[in-house]
Amino acid sequence: ECFQNYVASARVYAERFPNREPQSRMAFQRLAIRVRETGQVQPDRNKGKTLARPVRSDRAPEVLAAVQLNPNDSSRRIAIDSGMSQSSVVRILKDNKMHPYKMSLHQELHGDDGIQRMNFCLWAREKLLQNEHFFRNLLWCDEATFRSNGEVNRHNMRYWAHENPHWIREFDNQRYWTVNTWCGIVGRRIVGPFFFEGHLDGETYNNFLIYHLPNLLIDVPDEVVGNMWFMHDGAPAHYSHNVRQTLDEQYPGRWVGRGGPVNYPPRSPDLTCMDFYLWGRLKDLVYVLRPTTPEDMMQRIRNAINSISHEEVLRAVDSLSSRLELCLANDGLQFEHLY
Structure with missing residues (x-):
């Protein structure tokens, strides 16, 4: 049509396809040469590539x-x-079917930790034999600190673009603030959050159990709350005399923790869904964007909790039964690298 006039070809192309990227005169000249020499319109993508040489x-x-x-x-x-x-x-x-496996990091165990973990797992296994849904009737709870300079999980963050945008996240290690958060899980529900101001001590935690926890459980059916067990770890605030007395009154014979009817083994984050699941999940969601204020952080925590499905929470709770068996099979030692 343009009689090998490449300038005219470029102009006609731009007029007929205004929404496409314009092509230069040289592009049409290269196309004509390729058709003449190879008979192909599309370029040979493998041309110039070095084929993998066989290994001796x-x-x-x-x-x-x-x-x-x-x-x-x-x-x-x-x-x-x-x-x-x-x-x-x-x-x-x-x-030769070899794969570069990564190292797993685990909580260090001390002294008779393995024995205590075994005892807890044996007790929990017995409860599951009596009621296969026992873990769904247990209020798992814990506290965690969310920091303004919290670490972002970069494996979950992507920025799709034609060119590298040099995407960065600034953080200030000199001036930062924290939000101390309590959450719980019972069945398929996440209970909370509740935010503590300042340092958490026994008195503050005891007041929370008496005056605030009942309000957080208001949406949990009465038949669940009436038979529910309570579980927390052995943090110093959890071990105060007043706290243990309150738990004995509110959950007589039905709570797990240091100094309680059932001892929770120390240094065992792999045996509570708060540590092996919830806190990491929430922080991945909260830290996607840089937090601006404590109030902004609190709202993000609420939004993150609301975005998690009941089915996901229940899967985490139900996975505890297989964790028990792995812990027992490994004589109470670390097992997540086998999971």
């Missing part, structure tokens, strides 16, 4: 021996020591 099979034992000698060696270090390319080392490892 006699080098594989050297790489596998290096990994067996030191499983923590990086593929880059093995490549340097063996004089091979890093891609060849990685290919050998993959061909």
Whole structure:
């Protein structure tokens, strides 16, 4: 139509397709040359690429021996020591079904912690044999601190763009504030939040149990509250005499904690859905945007709680039964790396 007039071709293209990106004269000239030389309109995407060269099979034992000698060696270090390319080392490892597993971080255990964990798991297993939904009738509760400079889970954050926007998050470690938060889980419900001002001590916590917790449980059916167990960890505020006395009155023979009818094992965040589930889940949601004020943080916590489905909460609670069995199978030691 334009008789190999590339300037005219570019102009006609722009007129016919005004919503598309304009093409230059050189683009049409390259197109004409490609059609003439190859007979193809689309360019060959593989042209100029270097095909992967096969790895010499006699080098594989050297790489596998290096990994067996030191499983923590990086593929880059093995490549340097063996004089091979890093891609060849990685290919050998993959061909031999090897995978770079990451280290798991776990709460350190002391003394007879393992025995206490075993005792708790055996008690809980017995309760589950009597009532398979026992954990749904237990009020799991805990406190956590939300910080203005809280760490963002960058694995869950993405910024889609044609070019790198150099997305950053500023934080101020010199001036920051905190929001101390109480939450609970019973069945499929998240109870709370309740926000404490200042340091949490035994008196403050006892007042919370007497004057505020009943109001937070107002939406929980009476038949659940009437038979509900209470569970908290062994934090200093939880162990005060007044707190234990209040719990004995409100939940006679039905509470778990340090100094209670049933002892909760120390250093065991992997056995309460507050630690292995709720706090991490809430902080992932709250810290997506940088908090501006304590009031803003509190509202974000409320919004995050409201956004979590009842089904998700119930799955976390029900997962405790399998955690018990893993803990028992591992003699009360850490087990989440096996989960």
